[in-house]
Amino acid sequence: MDFQIAGLPAHILLVHVVVVGIPLLAVLLVVLAAWPAARRVLWLPTVIGAFVLLGLTYLTIESGEWLEHRVxxxxxxxxxxxQGKDIEPWAIGLTVIAVLIAVLAIVERRQVRRAAVDAVPAPPTGATASAATTAARPTSTATAAGPTGTATATDAAAPPRARTARTVVSVLLTIAAVVVGAGATWTIIQIGDAGARAVWQGSYSDSPTGGGEGSDGGGDD
Incomplete structure (x- = not known):
């Protein structure tokens, strides 16, 4: 496979996406794991982005190996x-956490809708049944509306065990996101430092070498 983009080695372009994307994804996962309202809105683009970034990570590693044989x-x-291969398990870990956060968000939304339905009072019998049912409809619709689930009434209506389980899972996912995100970010920093040394160590001078405007010599006295 030819890893070139517009005549340039793809690695030097892809590596910037991974170097920026991994830390951003790590921070986003911590936010979504700890903030229920945010994950109910952003879980889908986050899990899609995690899989895209995972694929780009593998492409970056492969393009790096391709470039190694041409320098x-x-x-x-x-x-x-x-050392570039060290990011693989961390990228997989971030993707797994993104999937688990997505599962938690889907479960929360289902519980919110179920709580909203259960909160609707049974229609009374008699002549006032039609009017009472009509008056109850806007309340149930308002409670179930919105991707965030309007968590106040619906979460309060959810069974205590369900709320406790969601809280425990959220805390565990937050801890996992912090640990894996920190490890992935530190690994990216180490790999980037090694790459910078491989490219620049021994290939530049501490003082200007040419005849450019910034050079010290070459002027007439």
């Missing part, structure tokens, strides 16, 4: 290429 091999480049 002068040095110990620093070999070390950077091997």
């Amino acid at each position: 002068n091999e040095t110990p620093l480049i070999e070390a950077h290429t091997e």
Whole structure:
């Protein structure tokens, strides 16, 4: 497979997406795990983004190995290429957490709708049944509306065990997101540092070398 984009090695372009995307996804997962209203709105784009980023991570690793065979091999480049594979388990971990957050969000929305239906009073019998049912409809609709579930009345109407279970799962997912996100971010920093050393160490001078405007020499006295 030819890993080139517009005549340039794809690795030097893809790596920027991964370097920025991994930490952003890590922060977003922590927010969604700890904030129910946010995850009920953003769970779908987040899980899609996590899978896209996972695919780009694998492409970045493969394109890096492709590029390694087309440059002068040095110990620093070999070390950077091997170290690049360290991000794989962290990227998979972030994707798994995104999927679990999506599952939690779907369960919450179903519980919200079920609580809203259960909160609707049974229609009374007699001549006032029609008027009472009509008056109750706007309340039930308002309670069930919105992707966030208007959590006040509906969460209060949910069974205590369900609320407790959701809270426990949310706390565990928050801890997992913090741990995995921190590990992924630190790994990206380490890989980026190794890549910078592989490219620039020994290939630049501490002082200007050419005849540009910033050079110290070459002027007439």
